[in-house]
C-alpha cells in the first residue's frame with residue numbers, strides 16, 4: 336500500500352546542508368518535511384570510528400569507491416545528521432581567498448566574504464566550536480612535536496564538541512546535526528521521515544511536482560511545492576540525473592585525496608599512543624593549501640587495515656597496535672571525477688582521475704609526513720602502499736619515495752564536493768548563485784555539491800555557511 | 816566451503832582459503848564469523864562494485880576448480896592485475912579489519928591470547 340504525504344518544502348537528506356536548511360525554513364514559517372534514507376542513531380549509542388558504526392551510519396558499510404588509477408575509497412554518512420554524525424568534528428572556516436576565487440571564477444552573486452564569515456560565526460556559536468579545554472591525546476601531541484621540531488607550521492583545530500569543564504580530548508560530545516539544527520527545526524515544526532529513501536523526483540516541465548520513495552520495501556509518495564536536494568556530493572547529482580536534469584551535474588566531483596601511514600612509538604617512553612575512539616586535533620599546515628597532515632581513526636581493526644598492503648613485512652606490528660597511530664597526508668587535487676546515475680542501478684557509478692601533479696604531491700606528502708613522524712621519535716613507520724619499506728631513518732624516506740607510486744597506494748577521501756557547482760556562469764555551473772538548478776523553477780540543491788571546488792580545508796563549515804545563506808534567501812523570497 | 820546465509824559461496828570459498836592461508840591459527844568458529852562479516856559487507860556494496868566482486872569471485876572460483884583453488888588464490892594475490900587484484904585486497908581488508916577490531920589480542924598468524 337502506498338503512503339502519501341504533503342508539504343510545502345521537501346528536503347532530501349538531513350546532513351550538514353539538509354539540517355541547516357530545515358531549521359532556517361521551518362523557523363521562517365515553512366511547512367518542512369525532511370526525508371532521510373538512513374536511520375536515526377543517537378550520538379553515543381555506537382562506538383565512534385568502529386565497524387559497528389560503519390554498519391549503522393555509513394553508506395554501504397563504508398566500502399565505497401571512486402574508480403580510477405588508483406581507485407579512491409571514500410565514505411559517506413547515511414543516517415539522520417549525515418556525515419556530521421560520524422566525522423572528526425574538525426572545524427575550518429572557508430579561507431577568504433577561496434571564497435573570493437569562487438565568487439569571481441563562477442560568477443556567484445551576493446557572495447561577500449564578510450557575509451559568509453558572519454554566518455560562520457553563527458555556526459561556531461550553534462555548534463559550540465572550541466579547542467580541547469584539557470589534555471590532548473598522545474596522537475595529537477606526536478603531530479605537534481614532530482612539526483615543532485621541524486619548525487613547520489601546525490596548530491590545534493577547534494571542533495564542534497562540548498566538554499565537561501577542563502576535560503580532555505576524548506570526553507567531548509559531538510555537536511552533530513541530531514544534537515543541534517535538527518532539534519531546532521523540529522521545535523519550529525519541521526518533520527522528519529527516517530529510513531525513507533528518495534528514489535525519484537517527478538517533474539512536469541520546469542517544475543518538480545512529487546517524489547517517489549521507498550520505506551521498508553513499501554512505496555511512499557510526497558507532493559510538495561519546492562524540493563531542496565541535500566543528499567551529499569555523491570547522491571545529490573544522482574538524484575538530479577534520475578529526474579532528467581543533467582546540465583553540469585555530476586561532472587566535476589572534487590575531493591581531497593589522502594594517503595596514510597602508521598607510526599609506532601616506544602611504549603616505555605611514550606605510553607600507549609593509540610586512542611581508538613578519537614583522532615588527532617592537530618594539523619600540520621606548513622605546505623597548505625597544497626598539502627596538510629593530520630591524524631586518522633586508529634581502532635585496532637583500522638591499524639590492521641593500514642598494514643594489509645604489505646602484510647608479510649608489516650603484519651607483525653599489528654600486535655603492537657596500542658603503540659601505533661595512523662596519520663594522513665591530504666592534498667588539494669587538480670583532478671576531477673564523475674558521478675553517473677545508471678538506469679536500473681540503485682547506486683551511481685563514481686570515477687575520479689588524479690593528475691600527474693596530484694600523484695606526485697601524494698608521494699611528497701607521504702615523505703614529509705614520514706619525516707614528521709621520525710622527528711616525533713617514531714621507531715618505525717609503515718607507509719600504506721604496496722611494496723613500501725619500513726621507515727626507521729631519514730635515509731629510508733628516500734627509499735620510500737623512490738618506491739612510491741600513487742597507483743600502488745591506498746588512496747582515500749572523506750571530503751567530497753562540487754558535483755552541482757553554484758554560480759551564474761551557466762557554462763560552469765549546475766545551479767544559479769543560490770542553488771536553484773538551472774532549467775527548473777523549484778528544484779534546489781543545498782549541500783556539499785554546491786561548493787564550486789574543494790575548499791582545501793575540512794569542508795563542513797563551508798557547506799553549512801553556504802546552505803544557511805541560501806536558505807535565508809529562499810525564506811526572504813518565498814513567504815512561509 | 817558452501818556459502819553461509821549472507822555470503823555468496825564463491826566469495827566464502829575464496830575468503831576461507833585466504834584466511835586459512837594468511838591467518839592459519841584463526842579458529843574455525845572465528846573464521847566462519849569473519850566470512851559472515853565479509854559476506855554482509857559484500858551484500859551492501861554499491862551496485863556496480865557488488866556486481867564486479869561477484870563476477871570476479873565466480874571467475875576465480877571456476878578457474879580454481881580447474882587449476883586448483885590454492886594456485887588460483889596465489890595467482891590473484893601476487894599478480895598486480897588491475898581489478899582482479901582488488902578482489903583479494905577487498906576480502907583481506909574486510910577480514911583483517913574485523914579480526915583485530917573484534918579480537919584485538921589476536922596474534923599475527925590469527926592465534927589468540929597475546930594481550931598487547
Ligand SMILES: Cc1cc2nc3c(=O)[nH]c(=O)nc-3n(C[C@H](O)[C@H](O)[C@H](O)COP(=O)(O)OP(=O)(O)OC[C@H]3O[C@@H](n4cnc5c(N)ncnc54)[C@H](O)[C@@H]3O)c2cc1C
Pocket residue numbers: 347348349350351352353370371372373410411412413414415416417418419421422423424425426427531532533534565566567568570571574749750751781782783784793794795796798
Ligand atoms: C568519516 C568522515 C570524516 C569527516 N571529517 C570531517 C571533519 O573533521 N571536518 C569537516 O569539516 N568535514 C568532515 N567530513 C565531511 C563532512 O562531514 C561533509 O562535508 C558534510 O557532512 C557534507 O554535508 P552534506 O549535507 O553535503 O552531506 P551529508 O552530511 O553526507 O548528508 C547527506 C544525507 O543525505 C542522505 N541521503 C542521500 N541520498 C538520499 C536519498 N536518496 N533519500 C534520502 N536521503 C538521502 C544521506 O543518508 C545523508 O544522511 C567528514 C566526512 C566523513 C564521512
